[in-house]
Amino acid sequence: MDNFEVGIIGAGIVGSFAFNMLTQKGIKVCLMEAGADVCDGGATKANSAIIHAGYDCIPGTKKAFYNVRGNAMYEEIAKRLGEKCYKTGSLVVAGKDGLDGLKELYNRGIANGVPGLKILNKDELKKLEPNLSDDICYGLYAKTAKLVSPYNFAISLCEEAIINGGILKLNYKVDKICKNNGIFEVKSGKNAVFCKYLINCAGAGCAEINKLIGAEKLDITLTKGEYVLLDKTEGSLVSMPIFPLPTAKGKGILVLPTVSGNLLCGPTARDIKTFETSVSPEGVSEIKEKTTPMVSGLNFKKAIKLYAGVRVKCGQDFVIGFSKKVPNFYITAGISSPGLASSPAIAQQIVDDLIKSGLKVRQKTWKLRKPYTNVAGLYKTELNALIEKNSKFGQIICRCEGITEGEIEEVLNGPIKPLTIEGIKRRLRPTMGRCQGSFCTPSLINIVANFYKIDPKDVVFRGKTPLIVSKIKEGGIYEN
C-alpha cells in the first residue's frame, strides 16, 4: 500500500517546490501529476518566465508578500540545482505622459520592500536599452528581476527530490478523494495513494480537487495569454523584460529575451471559459501592435513559434492556507502571475504551516542533482574527451540547437524518464530551434523507440498525440 505523510496534487512549479522542500525535511512525500511529465498540463509550461521584482502587486496582498520573498530565494536555489537564473533586471517604460504611473509603481514597490528600484530618464534608458523606441521618455528599472526556464526549474526540483527519496506519480489524474480515520485516500482510477496531509497544487484543476474532498468552493476564471517567439538572431534586441505601464487586465504585452537566447513577445489577455491554448490571428496582431511602439527593430518575420498559456485566477489574490472545512487539507489556488516568482516562498509557507500543525521533521543527508551534460557549452578539449568515452556525444541530432544523441540518452536515463518527445524537448531543447523539429523529429522517434524497445508508431509527441500515422514511402522510418 502506498502510504505517505504528505500527498501533493499537481506538479507545476508550486507543487514541485513543495515536493522538494518537504522531502528536504525528511518527510515522506508523494507528488501526483495528471500529465505524462512534470509541468505537463498547466500554467508553468507557458508563461513569461520572469521572476518579477514585486513592484506592481498591491501592498498588503499575499501576491506582494510572496513575490518579494520568492524573488530573493531564486538565485541560491538555481545555483544548487544547476539551473539558469539570470539577474537581468526589468524595465517598465512610458511616453511623456507616463511619469505619474511609473511613480505609483515605484511607491508600491517601496511599500512592498522591493530593493533596487529607480526611475530613469530618456538618456539613462537609452544607455541601458539602445533599441527602445524614441517615444519612450521614462522607465522604472527594477534591479532584482530575473529570468529562468520555469519547466526546467520544476523538473530539476522534482529530480532532486526523487534522488532523495520523494515519489513522483505521473499520469495520475486524481479523480476521487476519500478520508477515513484521518487518512486521505487519493485515487486515480484503480490506484490509490494514502496520506495524512494533502496539498492542492492543481492549478486550473484546483476547484475540482476541492470539490472532490468537500472543501471550500472555489470560483476560478481563466485568461489566455498568447505569445510570439522569435529566432535567436533577434535575442539581443533587448537585454531585459520591457513592460508597458500595467492596466487593470494585467502587466501588459512585453518584449523580453529568454534564457535560451530567443526573443519573446506577449502575452495577450483573453478571457476564456475552458482551458485551451490556441493562438488567434487577432492575438498575433495585437502583440505586434502593442510591442512595436516600445521597441524599435522588432522583426516578426523571424517568428519561429506561437504558443499560449492560461492564467488561473480565484478573486484578486492568491488563496493559500489550510482548509477550514477539511482538517489537514491545504489549498493553493488562483496562483496567477506572479505565481512563478512567488512559488519558493509559497512552498516555504506550506512547509512551515504543516510543521506548525504537528508534522515531524527528520534530519536528512541531501544529495545534489548532477546537471545534464551541455555539449554546446563545453570547451573543445572537454568535448573531445567526452566523445572519446562515448561517441554518441559527437553525433548531432538537433542541428538548430546542437543537441547530441549522447545528451538525449542521458536524459532518457535520468531520474524522471521522459515518456514523450515533448519531455525530451523540455529538458534539452531538440525541436525548439529555427526548424522546429523538421530535421530531428524522425531521429528522436527512433532514439525513443530504441530506448523503450517500442514500435516507432507508439512514440507520441505529448499525451496521446501520435507522430507517425501511416507509411508514406519505402525506406521511411516506419514500415508496417
Ligand SMILES: Cc1cc2nc3c(=O)[nH]c(=O)nc-3n(C[C@H](O)[C@H](O)[C@H](O)COP(=O)(O)OP(=O)(O)OC[C@H]3O[C@@H](n4cnc5c(N)ncnc54)[C@H](O)[C@@H]3O)c2cc1C
Ligand atoms: C501567460 C502567462 C504569463 C505568466 N507570466 C508569469 C511571469 O512572468 N512570472 C510569474 O511569476 N508568473 C507568471 N505567470 C503565472 C505562473 O505561470 C503561474 O502562477 C504558475 O505557473 C502556477 O503554477 P502552479 O504550480 O500553481 O500551477 P500549474 O503550473 O498550472 O500546475 C498545476 C498542475 O496540476 C496538474 N493537475 C491538475 N488537475 C489535476 C488532477 N486532478 N490530478 C493530478 N494533477 C492535476 C496539472 O496537470 C498541472 O501540471 C504567468 C502565467 C501565464 C498563463
